[in-house]
Amino acid sequence: MTGRDHARVPTQLGSLLEVNGVSKRFAGIQALGGDDGLSFQIDRGSFVGLIGPNGAGKSTLFNLLTGVLPADAGTIVFEGNDITAASSHQRAEHGIGRTFQTPRTFESLTVLDNVVVGATSPGERLRSALGRKWRRHEAGLVEQARDILDQVGLADRASEPVGDLSGGELRMLGVARQLIRRPTLLLLDEPTAGVHPLLQDRLADLLAGLHRQGMTLVVVEHNLHFLLAIAEHILVLTQGRLLAEGPPSHIRGDPAVVSAYLGEDHAA
Secondary structure (H helix, E strand, O other): OOOOEEEEEOOOOOEEEEEEEEEEEEOOEEEEOOOOOEEEEEEOOOEEEEEOOOOOOHHHHHHHHOOOOOOOEEEEEEOOEEOOOOOHHHHHHHOEEEOOOOOOOOOOOEHHHHHHHHHHOOOOOHHHHHHHOOOHHHOHHHHHHHHHHHHOOOHHHOOOEHHHOOHHHHHHHHHHHHHOOOOOEEEEEOOOOOOOHHHHHHHHHHHHHHHHOOOEEEEEOOOHHHHHHHOOEEEEEEOOEEEEEEOHHHHHHOHHHHHHHHOHHHOO
């Protein structure tokens, strides 16, 4: 691409997220965005895969979108609102959910309570959540949490301590903790890492179902066979820039992507 890196993820429902000229540097090193910054739009209802080699800027981008890090330049617009200066907590309240490469849980609570606390405390503040979660008007959250645990395959672990879960189950719990917040946009960072193949199949079905229901998904994933099979559009980052974008069939056959990242075994 020349000039400003720019891609638009197509759908029929209009823009949900607009990233305009965003850049980030660490200790003088450009981690995301070139001279003109990184720009793209994601439309409501899209299912987007974000791929690239290690160090491409994928997690940095997620951190900028969710307010974990401030952008050095550019703007981020969500549902028509400029959220560039909004805190992580405010962005969660706006409807942006995110899972992490390293699952985040409250180890002193059960699996079920972790999901309930996820609904009552978007900012991950345990003390405030515990003070609120059993109010009468929130009692229905328990049943919602049980339904979501069933969706992600953890219904039979609801009453167990989080410490009893495997690494893959912890990742599924992280997804559940976001789903109970009913986000408009869900960002998933390496959701299949350490997940048993049977749970991966359930995760693929879950994400496909959420997409059919209208949720907008952006998934960072090194398991390309998993991602290319379920995403409808792919963005490829390298060195903080957009290398390519398009449907999976296009990305598999793009010579620049194959050479820089995928390898011949992924070529169409």
